[in-house]
Each structure stands twice: as structure tokens, then as C-alpha cells.
Amino acid sequence: MKETNLVNCDEMKKHVKRIKVKSVEDEDVIVNNKSSLEMIGKGRQGAVFKINDQMCMKVYGDVEDCEREYYAMSLGQHTSLIPRIYCKGKNFIVMEMVYGxxxxxxxxxxxxxxxxxxxxxxxxxxxxxxxxxxxxxxxxxxxxxxxxxxxxxxxxxxxxxxxxxxxxxxxxxxxxxxxxxxxxxxxxxxxxxxxxxxxxxxxxxxxxxxxxxxxxxxxDIDWRSIRKKANKLLTIKNEKKHYEQLYNLVYKVVKELKKQEQLKKNKKIVKEQEKSKKKKK
Ligand SMILES: Nc1ncnc2c1ncn2[C@@H]1O[C@H](COP(=O)(O)OP(=O)(O)O)[C@@H](O)[C@H]1O
Ligand SMILES: [Mg+2]
Structure with a gap:
């Protein structure tokens, strides 16, 4: 725990003991303040109390949030942008009152x-x-x-x-x-x-x-209408078209099989040629 001669951090602890701050998801903290300090504001992570004209104290609902803000504020202490830190406890930070x-x-x-x-x-x-x-x-x-x-x-x-x-x-x-x-x-x-x-x-x-x-x-897919729409792809009901399609199908299958046979034959020929070349050598 850090202390400066400006504030007695142990004394602050006594105040904090009389303040309950509870975090609530997506809402401002719930505060029960039985200390003599006046609350000047609150947010999602903590409630802020006036100590005197120069200092206030932020009390956090979660100690991790206190650690995190303390770390972030410490990094910026050399600038005039971030409030001065006077002391830190487990769940509170005493800092400079910001006016303006x-x-x-x-x-x-x-x-x-x-x-x-x-x-x-x-x-x-x-x-x-x-x-x-x-x-x-x-x-x-x-x-x-x-x-x-x-x-x-x-x-x-x-x-x-x-x-x-x-x-x-x-x-x-x-x-x-x-x-x-x-x-x-x-x-x-x-x-x-x-x-x-x-x-x-x-x-x-x-x-x-x-x-x-x-x-x-x-x-938002229209699951229902596709059933009817898909009928447009049907071919059997139209007799002339149906036979045409059957002919096409058989023609395509036979053509494909012939192509595969020819490819096999070609491969065989190439292999045999290679074999005989090797023998000659
Ligand atoms: N250093 C400060 N000086 C003056 N008022 C402050 C200071 N820090 C916080 N406050 C007041 O308390 C309120 C809540 O503090 P804030 O740090 O925003 O809490 P939270 O992290 O919960 O959002 C602020 O909106 C502001 O009104
Ligand atoms: Mg805030």
C-alpha cells in the first residue's frame, strides 16, 4: 500500500469498511454508504467519494478493476492528463479531485x-x-x-x-x-x-x-417457396423432353466410358514402349 504525507491510507480503510459497492452487469454499481464521506459520482466499476477539496476516493466493486485502473493511472502519473494518485488499497484508490x-x-x-x-x-x-x-x-x-x-x-x-x-x-x-x-x-x-x-x-x-x-x-431463407420453385428443374413430365434427356444421359455416359477406355489403352501403349526401350539398352 502506498502512502503520501497528504493522506493516511489506513484511515481511509476505516471509511472504506463502511462503504459497500457491488458490481451489476451492464448497470452502475450498487452503493451502500454508511461512512461520513459524500458520494460524488458512480459508474459501472465504482463509486467516488469526496475526501476534501483536493482528494476523492474511488471504491470498486471488483478488486481486479481497482488493480487495472491503478496500473493505468500509474503509467500516466508523469503527465498532467491523469489525476494524481495519493494512495491505494485493495479495493480503492485515493486520487486527485478533478474540477472543470x-x-x-x-x-x-x-x-x-x-x-x-x-x-x-x-x-x-x-x-x-x-x-x-x-x-x-x-x-x-x-x-x-x-x-x-x-x-x-x-x-x-x-x-x-x-x-x-x-x-x-x-x-x-x-x-x-x-x-x-x-x-x-x-x-x-x-x-x-x-x-x-x-x-x-x-x-x-x-x-x-x-x-x-x-x-x-x-x-432469412424462404424454405417454403423453394419446393415449388424447384419444380422448374423437373424434366420427366414433358414426354418429348424426357426422352431427349434420357438419350442425352446415355450418350454422355457411353462417351465418358469410351474416353476412359481410350486413356487406359494409351497408357498401356506408352508403358510397353518404355519397356521395350529398356530391353534394347
Ligand atoms: N478524480 C475525480 N474527480 C472528480 N470526480 C470524479 C473523479 N473520478 C470520478 N469522478 C466522478 O465519479 C463518476 C464515476 O467515476 P468513474 O471513474 O467514471 O467510474 P466508473 O469506472 O465506474 O465508470 C464520474 O462520472 C465523475 O462524476
Ligand atoms: Mg465511468
Whole structure:
């Protein structure tokens, strides 16, 4: 367990003992808080409590999620993007309180300026530099600071992943159609090569979705109508056609057998020729 002089981690443990956080599949955690700390938010993995103006504590439903987020946050401690870690327990992390306004809220009343797009590209670069496997974040987890810089929370899912999208799909989608277009326009101006690559992936993304839809449609096979339709392939009922087909069938069989016989004969001849050549030698 890590400690700094700013916080006594053992004391935090006492609070945590009075907080129960339970994970629920596809829903926010269920919290039973009997501590004196005020809950300031919760999500799928944990609940967050205010300790003082500088610090808060995230208590996790699963210890693995705590380990993972702790690891991810540790990787980014040298940057200004990730909240400082003050201490860690088995199922909690005491971290810096992040202030400012998250981008979901901010963009409800403010335009997506070129400067903000610039900051977002910078954020992706920092993620990459930190070594995150997923450099993609939802807008509500990105906080705009007073000085225009960004901070992000909830970075647990950026590490220990085996499959990630090759472009910031979650960020783009979370912006919504209009802001996504504005952001892409800015990226096109600021970093044309990057824009080209993203557009390439976006196109493939859409094509893959279309392909899936088409495949799904093909699954709806009309089993009933094929029975009737297949009658078109029948030949016996029409007498003239039937005899014609019979003749064709016999003709084809005999032709095929003759061909096979001829091939056998040819092979025999070749073998005998080779034998006699050897004898002469
Ligand atoms: N460092 C922080 N400073 C301030 N508020 C925070 C901080 N971390 C989380 N929160 C608040 O708690 C909520 C849930 O935290 P989050 O990390 O998103 O949990 P989860 O991993 O369960 O989604 C956030 O939406 C935010 O409102
Ligand atoms: Mg969250």
C-alpha cells in the first residue's frame, strides 16, 4: 500500500469498511454508504467519494478493476492528463479531485472550437505516449480545465485489452453526428494524414456493418417457396423432353466410358514402349 504525507491510507480503510459497492452487469454499481464521506459520482466499476477539496476516493466493486485502473493511472502519473494518485488499497484508490467541466456538459452550450480539437488530438498523443492500448475516451470522461487544458478520469479500460479500434471511435461517436463532423473537419485541417487514416477506418467500419446486415438478411431463407420453385428443374413430365434427356444421359455416359477406355489403352501403349526401350539398352 502506498502512502503520501497528504493522506493516511489506513484511515481511509476505516471509511472504506463502511462503504459497500457491488458490481451489476451492464448497470452502475450498487452503493451502500454508511461512512461520513459524500458520494460524488458512480459508474459501472465504482463509486467516488469526496475526501476534501483536493482528494476523492474511488471504491470498486471488483478488486481486479481497482488493480487495472491503478496500473493505468500509474503509467500516466508523469503527465498532467491523469489525476494524481495519493494512495491505494485493495479495493480503492485515493486520487486527485478533478474540477472543470466535462465535455458532454460543455458541448451542450458551447461550440467545438479548433483549439478544443487541437487539445483532443494532443490528448490522444499523450495516451499513446503513456502506452495505453486504447487511446479512445468518451466525452463525459474528459474534463476541460479553466486554462483550456484537459484531464481525463476513468482510465481503467485503456489497458490489458486484446482488441481495440484503430481509431478513436468512442470519442467520435460520443460527440454526436454534428460535432463529429466538426471535429473531423478540424483534424483534416490540422493533421491531414491522420484524417485520411481515420476516414479510411471509418469507411471500413461502415462497410463491415453493412456486410453484417446483408449477411443477416440472407439468413432469412424462404424454405417454403423453394419446393415449388424447384419444380422448374423437373424434366420427366414433358414426354418429348424426357426422352431427349434420357438419350442425352446415355450418350454422355457411353462417351465418358469410351474416353476412359481410350486413356487406359494409351497408357498401356506408352508403358510397353518404355519397356521395350529398356530391353534394347
Ligand atoms: N478524480 C475525480 N474527480 C472528480 N470526480 C470524479 C473523479 N473520478 C470520478 N469522478 C466522478 O465519479 C463518476 C464515476 O467515476 P468513474 O471513474 O467514471 O467510474 P466508473 O469506472 O465506474 O465508470 C464520474 O462520472 C465523475 O462524476
Ligand atoms: Mg465511468
Amino acid at each position: 467541466i466535462d465535455l458532454r456538459e460543455y458541448l451542450q452550450t458551447n461550440p467545438l472550437t479548433k483549439e478544443l480539437s487541437y487539445r483532443l488530438i494532443e490528448m490522444l498523443l499523450t495516451f499513446k505516449e503513456i502506452g495505453y492500448e486504447r487511446i479512445d475516451h468518451h466525452k463525459r470522461q474528459i474534463y476541460l480545465q479553466e486554462d483550456g487544458s484537459l484531464k481525463v478520469i476513468d482510465v481503467g479500460r485503456t489497458v490489458w485489452r486484446n482488441r481495440t479500434y484503430p481509431y478513436p471511435r468512442k470519442l467520435l461517436r460520443s460527440l454526436g453526428k454534428d460535432y463529429e463532423a466538426v471535429f473531423l473537419q478540424h483534424v483534416q485541417e490540422l493533421a491531414p494524414e491522420l484524417y485520411k487514416e481515420w476516414q479510411y477506418y471509418i469507411d471500413i467500419d461502415e462497410a463491415a456493418a453493412q456486410m453484417y446486415e446483408n449477411m443477416k438478411e440472407k439468413k
